[in-house]
Amino acid sequence: MPSDAKGVRTHRRQVHICYCYTPMRYAWDLREQYLSQTGLDRGLRSLAANALLAQLRRWDRASSERVDHFIAISTHIAARIRRCYGRDATIIYPPVTVEPRDDAPKRESLYLTVSQLVPYKRVDLLIEGFRRMPDRELVVVGDGPLRRNLQLRAPANVRLLGRVSDAERDGWLARARAFIFVAEEDFGIAPLEAQAFGTPVIAYAGGAASETIPGLDASAPAGLLFRDQSVPAIVDAVGEFERDPGRFTTDACRTNARRFGVERFRNEFANFVATHAHVDGSATR
16 A cells, blocks of 8 residues: 555554555655656745655654554565664565466567656656667557657657557557566566566666566576666667577566466465454554
């Protein structure tokens, strides 16, 4: 749940378990980016916004003490919970629900990303990377406040489709040469949905990608991870991928996706609740 939902007040006979997607980004890690995006990074409005966010961080930290047990969606988020709230968290990965279709379409040469078009997703870097690779095609599925600006900047080999139906999205996932993304993801559902269709992933190694995508150092790699969130790193990663795409098999990708299946999530979450569903001395309320 969003971290602000943990502020709910409970009584002493209830156990408060927080399944935390992330501590609120705009108050902690991405404060400067959000202020810049909204035009609140200068002048008196900046002073007021920073004062408000400082107050919000104090509330966020204080409300974390009402939680009896934290569950994090990745090791990456567990570390953020420790840094922001001073609390430990158990890791239970979210479920991946997309199932491969029997009538999977033929693979095409295009690269694909599925993403909200917001600043931290860094789709702008992808577009600039493919500007330097005019003989390769990038398809962008998703919408958001940056769409118009990105559309104006996109070269001829980049298509922004906006919001599409689930069936159309799955079709793109199934026929893409590779799924590519540059965001520092808290978990990253879309890359694993691509893996469920046997599609390899090219991903920035920051965030949770190094937890969820077996890279070239794995015995059965399902993707390629790059270390810098930059245009040259994207170009180099695509080149490295194309040097030997046969390293990334359909079976390896689908096997990786199955690690995050719905039944696994239900069992892990149910077991956690059954183990901790009692009021004990750890309650902080």
